[in-house]
Amino acid sequence: MSAAAAPTWDPAQYLRHADHRARPFTDLLARVPGLPAERPRIADLGCGPGNVTALLAQRWPTARITGYDNSADMLDKAHVEHEGPTPGGGRLDFAHADVRTWTPGEPYDLIISNATLQWVPGHVDRFADWVRGLRPGGTFAFQVPGNFDAPSHRLMRDLAHRHGLTDTLRHDDAVLTPQAYLAALTGLGCTADVWETTYVHLLTGEDPVLDWVKGTGLRPVLTALADDPEARDAFLGAYRDALRAAYPAGPHGTPFPFRRIFAVAHKEA
Structure with missing residues (x-):
């Protein structure tokens, strides 16, 4: 599998930890200011199965909201579970849209993205188009994982290298530092608020960290090994054992530290 190949997504696996995954989005929303229009236009880039996109309708009940994603499986789930008029x-x-090339075709009051931009090489180069697509007084907001140096990802990279999957995972340049995001956004004339948070999720069940990464970071490896069940099972077995040592279970569950980076950029009215 080349670095450019797209991973396949499993909405059911992704949603197994929906409560934990939604927490950063709600924290991001809490810092988004009021929007300029009475009936705001909102884009959610990388909406996945739509469960967090629906939270936008709770915050802005009159809004016209479109969730964009390039996974047909994720969009099918979103259409069935969440699409339609809001109360x-x-x-x-x-x-369907590819965040690598999506450009606003109309003025937006809010463009937001939740745990998606780490999959988009050079995503900071897209910021200028998105900020230009905002209505004056609008907001661009996103959060990305900042845990690529955590054991979960280091172990994944080491095993991928040993299994001949060196080009499958990209991590060194997946996200920027908070300082670099601040510089990029203020350089576009925005007032920016950038911060980071480390959550300590208490996961339950058997091998919960492996179960978590199967829904997100491990998808490229699972896609690459989809036609070789023996190699896939060997990889998962070795990775499972390494994760058990790196994240030992406690009496109430398995603590899983997870750092995330947030940014809210406000376009002047």
């Missing part, structure tokens, strides 16, 4: 008179829709 406040707004509407929630979902559409």
